[in-house]
Amino acid sequence: MTAPVREIDGQTELTTAVPVNVSRRNFLLGSIGATAGALVLGFGLPIDGARAQEAAKTMAPGTRVPAFLEIRPDNTARLMSPFVEGGQGVFTAMAQIVGEELDLDPASFVVENAPTGPDYLVVNGTMRITGGSMSVRTSYDTMRKLGALCRAMLVQAAATRLNAPASELTTEPGHVVHAASGRKLAYGELATEAMALDVPATDSVTLRDRSQFRWIGKPVQRLDVLDKSTGRAIYGIDCKVDGMLHAAVQHAPRLGMSVGDIRNEDAVKAMPGIHSVHRLPGAVAVVAERWWNAKRAAEALQVEWQEAGAKPVIDGIRTMPADFSTAAFSQRLANEPGDGKDAEKVGDATAVLAAAKTVVSATYHSQYLHHAQLEPPSTLARFNEDGTLDLWMPNQAPEQFQANIATLTSLDASKINVHSPLLGGFFGRHFLYPAANPYPQAIQLAKETGRPIKLIWSREEEFLRDPMRPMAAVRFRGALDDNGMPVAIEAVSICEGPSENIYGHSDDKIDDTAVEGLTGKAYAIPNRRIAQLYVENPTMLAYWRSVGNSMNDFLYESFLDELADKGGKDPYELRLQLLKDNPRLSTLLKAAGELSGGWKRGPFTAADGSRRARGVAMASAFGSFTAAIAEVSISAGKVVVHDLWEAVDPGNIVNPAIVDAQINSAAALGVSQVLLEEVVYQEGQPIARNYDLYPILSPAEMPRVHTRVVESGEKMGGIGEPGLPAVPPAVANAVSTLTGQRIRSMPLSQYTFDS
Amino acid sequence: MKIQINGQAHDVTSEGDTPLLWVIRDELGMTGTKYGCGLAQCGACSVMVDGEIVRSCVTPLESVVGRSVTTIEAIENDPVGQRVVAAWIAHQVPQCGYCQSGQVIAATALLKQTATPSDDEIAAAMVNLCRCGTYNAIKAAVQDLSGQKVETL
Numbered sequence: 007m008t009a010p011v012r013e014i015d016g017q018t019e020l021t022t023a024v025p026v027n028v029s030r031r032n033f034l035l036g037s038i039g040a041t042a043g044a045l046v047l048g049f050g051l052p053i054d055g056a057r058a059q060e061a062a063k064t065m066a067p068g069t070r071v072p073a074f075l076e077i078r079p080d081n082t083a084r085l086m087s088p089f090v091e092g093g094q095g096v097f098t099a100m101a102q103i104v105g106e107e108l109d110l111d112p113a114s115f116v117v118e119n120a121p122t123g124p125d126y127l128v129v130n131g132t133m134r135i136t137g138g139s140m141s142v143r144t145s146y147d148t149m150r151k152l153g154a155l156c157r158a159m160l161v162q163a164a165a166t167r168l169n170a171p172a173s174e175l176t177t178e179p180g181h182v183v184h185a186a187s188g189r190k191l192a193y194g195e196l197a198t199e200a201m202a203l204d205v206p207a208t209d210s211v212t213l214r215d216r217s218q219f220r221w222i223g224k225p226v227q228r229l230d231v232l233d234k235s236t237g238r239a240i241y242g243i244d245c246k247v248d249g250m251l252h253a254a255v256q257h258a259p260r261l262g263m264s265v266g267d268i269r270n271e272d273a274v275k276a277m278p279g280i281h282s283v284h285r286l287p288g289a290v291a292v293v294a295e296r297w298w299n300a301k302r303a304a305e306a307l308q309v310e311w312q313e314a315g316a317k318p319v320i321d322g323i324r325t326m327p328a329d330f331s332t333a334a335f336s337q338r339l340a341n342e343p344g345d346g347k348d349a350e351k352v353g354d355a356t357a358v359l360a361a362a363k364t365v366v367s368a369t370y371h372s373q374y375l376h377h378a379q380l381e382p383p384s385t386l387a388r389f390n391e392d393g394t395l396d397l398w399m400p401n402q403a404p405e406q407f408q409a410n411i412a413t414l415t416s417l418d419a420s421k422i423n424v425h426s427p428l429l430g431g432f433f434g435r436h437f438l439y440p441a442a443n444p445y446p447q448a449i450q451l452a453k454e455t456g457r458p459i460k461l462i463w464s465r466e467e468e469f470l471r472d473p474m475r476p477m478a479a480v481r482f483r484g485a486l487d488d489n490g491m492p493v494a495i496e497a498v499s500i501c502e503g504p505s506e507n508i509y510g511h512s513d514d515k516i517d518d519t520a521v522e523g524l525t526g527k528a529y530a531i532p533n534r535r536i537a538q539l540y541v542e543n544p545t546m547l548a549y550w551r552s553v554g555n556s557m558n559d560f561l562y563e564s565f566l567d568e569l570a571d572k573g574g575k576d577p578y579e580l581r582l583q584l585l586k587d588n589p590r591l592s593t594l595l596k597a598a599g600e601l602s603g604g605w606k607r608g609p610f611t612a613a614d615g616s617r618r619a620r621g622v623a624m625a626s627a628f629g630s631f632t633a634a635i636a637e638v639s640i641s642a643g644k645v646v647v648h649d650l651w652e653a654v655d656p657g658n659i660v661n662p663a664i665v666d667a668q669i670n671s672a673a674a675l676g677v678s679q680v681l682l683e684e685v686v687y688q689e690g691q692p693i694a695r696n697y698d699l700y701p702i703l704s705p706a707e708m709p710r711v712h713t714r715v716v717e718s719g720e721k722m723g724g725i726g727e728p729g730l731p732a733v734p735p736a737v738a739n740a741v742s743t744l745t746g747q748r749i750r751s752m753p754l755s756q757y758t759f760d761s
Numbered sequence: 762m763k764i765q766i767n768g769q770a771h772d773v774t775s776e777g778d779t780p781l782l783w784v785i786r787d788e789l790g791m792t793g794t795k796y797g798c799g800l801a802q803c804g805a806c807s808v809m810v811d812g813e814i815v816r817s818c819v820t821p822l823e824s825v826v827g828r829s830v831t832t833i834e835a836i837e838n839d840p841v842g843q844r845v846v847a848a849w850i851a852h853q854v855p856q857c858g859y860c861q862s863g864q865v866i867a868a869t870a871l872l873k874q875t876a877t878p879s880d881d882e883i884a885a886a887m888v889n890l891c892r893c894g895t896y897n898a899i900k901a902a903v904q905d906l907s908g909q910k911v912e913t914l
Contacts, residue, residue, distance in 0.1 A: 092857050093855075093856030093857030093858065093893045094856070095856070227850070227853060228853055228855075230855070230858065231849065231850050231853055231854070231855055232846070232850060233858075234855035234858025234861050235845075235846045235849040235850065235854065235855060235858075235861055235865055236793070236833060236834075236836055236837060236846055236862075236865075237791075237792075237793020237794065237832070237833030237834055237836070237862040238793065239858050240792070241795075241859060243792075243795075243796065244792035246790070246792075252787065278776060296775070296779075296783060296787040296788065297783060297786075297787055298775075298779050298780060298783035298787065378892055379857075379859075379892055380795070380797045380803060380805055380857070380859045380860050380890065380891075380892050381795070381797070381857075381859045382796065382797070428857070428858070429857060430795070430857050430858070430859030431857040431859060431892045431893060432857075433892070462796070464799060465797065465798045465799055465800070466799075663853060667853065667856060667895075667898070670894055670895070670897055670898070671856055671893045671894045671895070672894075673894065674891075674893070674894020674896065675892075675894060678894075696798050696799075696800050696802060697797075697798050697800070697802040697803055697890065698800060698802055702890060702892060703890075703894065703896075704888065704890060705884070705887055705888060705889075705891075705896045705899070705900070706884060706888075708894065708896035708897060710897065711897060
């Protein structure tokens with residue numbers, strides 16, 4: 007229970023004052039010695055003044071120290087993170103990385119999401135998103151240098167104060183030390199002078215050698231656990247400002263429809279606590295003093311929805327047909343004629359398959375999925391007297407949201423203040439998606455009412471507009487040689503990827519997010535053809551934790567087991583053989599085998615008398631590599647996953663405890679997908695509008711998860727997503743072994759097995 | 762209507778059929794208790810009423826008149842709640858944290874009724890959903906609190 011964490015309390019009261027235009031640099035300097043005020047100001051801080059923006063343009067992202075760090079008189083630090091915290095532990099990781107080079111204990115940090123601005127475009131020095139498991143691996147060097155630059159400024163300030171050459175000064179956590187004179191100054195005493203200095207050149211600082219790390223690589227405690235265990239953490243849905251009204255919507259039952267007559271508008275307006283009823287593109291809204299009243303009234307509105315016309319009601323949307331059914335669409339994908347476009351081609355799979363004596367063919371399916379993050383989407387929008395607009399909303403890319411809102415409102419981006427609170431889960435949900443972010447509605451309502459509006463989508467309205475993980479059918483063919491070894495594999499994925507769904511399809515391009523996980527497999531199969539056959543979906547699609555890999559590794563790794571069975575090979579041994587010239591992945595697979603107590607496929611009888619089997623699968627995603635083994639049994643006709651053993655090689659890591667938590671988390675989502683999840687549409691509408699009909703993994707269904715991190719020392723990979731893709735196929739392969747029934751689609755809840 | 766929340770009496774004006782969740786969040790301004798589903802499916806809205814766990818999203822305001830409601834905001838005023846919070850920190854349970862107010866309330870309600878619950882009792886009581894999949898950490902923390910020997914992070 008560290009004191010700095012509690013100080014975040016100061017942020018829970020959002021400023022209601024009309025924001026004052028101050029430059030960030032001045033604000034941070036001015037805030038020293040006025041901590042409480044600084045916190046309030048900081049949370050509602052407007053975009054940097056024009057002067058600061060100009061100055062930032064001349065400095066590389068991630069180098070302007072005062073834009074990121076405030077050192078307070080009590081020797082704590084406030085760090086503006088370019089990445090949003092949504093459970094993945096990035097605030098703690100940022101404190102570890104910056105603290106390591108700054109020489110300040112990460113426990114002394116308070117971390118917040120930075121406002122918009124060019125300083126924070128630290129993903130490979132060019133952009134800012136929290137996604138793709140990119141945060142730490144793309145900003146690691148930059149954020150280390152940032153800490154080192156701040157340390158150098160503190161040392162320089164101490165040199166002036168002590169009238170000693172900087173070369174004679176060293177640091178220890180939170181202090182500059184002059185050993186020769188026995189003098190020591192706390193960072194907090196030096197901050198005002200240090201932050202007034204010019205930031206030194208980035209190549210003037212030397213980073214610590216890895217062997218000297220005190221915090222990087224250690225299981226440092228997360229900074230947000232106390233607040234999240236006591237209800238003090240503030241999410242978008244919790245934000246409030248003075249004078250705010252609440253809003254709820256009723257979306258059109260099918261995307262593309264527009265609002266016609268509202269039959270009972272007057273009656274609804276007369277309901278208790280109702281402020282007003284509004285017509286929005288593809289939705290109606292009710293504004294009320296309290297959200298519950300708004301929700302009940304919005305649900306009560308009897309709207310004559312109009313079929314979609316030629317012009318879309320919202321830019322970038324697909325029109326949902328009245329007869330759309332996922333079952334029929336899945337069949338259409340499986341039967342779509344064509345061979346697709348090459349996404350990966352090695353050797354001549356087509357010729358080898360044509361000539362082979364033994365060919366295995368099978369069609370596999372994946373399903374639409376919801377993000378189902380527990381915090382429903384919301385936006386708090388407030389127009390200010392000075393012509394600026396404040397928005398508090400969950401987002402994974404503040405500058406992209408800001409640019410979109412600038413277009414929507416015709417306001418200059420500098421007048422749009424995007425606040426990015428903690429995310430109550432994200433898994434890819436909070437990128438910019440047409441018709442799937444509440445802010446256009448909240449902005450319109452704030453404009454029409456002249457009041458700040460907090461709009462919350464009910465769970466039901468969320469499941470109607472949540473863009474989904476794509477569905478695919480994949481036609482596989484594999485050829486075996488006389489020894490039963492795979493010599494050719496072909497996978498034609500009939501699928502629309504999320505990127506082309508969101509940004510537009512191009513006939514001469516492959517959407518990598520549709521085929522990743524079919525492509526990029528490391529197995530030494532000499533002839534490979536991976537192709538995409540595009541079929542436009544009438545649904546809105548999205549990135550979902552581990553994106554294309556979330557389905558494609560299930561599809562590929564399950565088919566690989568089919569090839570192993572046909573060739574009379576053990577699936578674990580086959581993978582080892584196919585990786586025999588790949589020491590990194592051989593080591594990883596063996597690590598998973600060892601972790602599980604030695605590979606044992608089964609079926610076998612467990613100590614409790616149940617019949618069980620194990621399955622194995624591997625994945626390479628987001629720069630990291632995983633091998634997973636699952637043990638399953640069947641109980642009352644349903645699959646039970648008992649244990650998961652997962653080895654991960656992310657090159658090297660920052661926090662082993664957070665890595666372990668993320669592997670647990672990714673494994674849970676993988677098990678949830680393979681056992682339970684599927685969005686089903688009939689007659690153009692989703693059957694499930696809440697967790698009752700769209701079950702997600704419950705505590706009783708969670709397996710034990712055993713993880714091992716193999717730090718190969720190779721280039722750093724991602725952590726949030728890579729743990730997921732190998733889990734569904736490991737489970738499915740175990741079930742196939744146990745039941746003798748080949749599993750070619752998810753979720754397993756659609757099958758009934760003999761116990 | 763008068764209700765008792767976290768040891769304090771409040772005069773509230775919401776209609777009697779308003780779910781307790783929205784009285785707590787919107788009328789009283791305490792946002793620690795979360796909305797996830799509105800159907801008693803997820804448990805993010807869990808609070809204690811006379812020491813028993815209830816899902817406040819489906820609990821009408823009028824049903825708690827004259828009873829004592831405890832929300833996450835008062836969790837550290839309760840000795841059992843303090844232990845639960847400490848165990849949540851020791852086991853580094855939360856990830857996104859959105860469900861954790863409800864999880865901490867559920868664990869506290871369990872341990873107030875049954876000081877040393879068995880694994881079956883833990884499984885029966887700790888049923889709230891967590892999309893981040895912190896279930897193993899939650900289980901370890903509650904086992905730890907129930908006097909079972911478990912590994913901490």
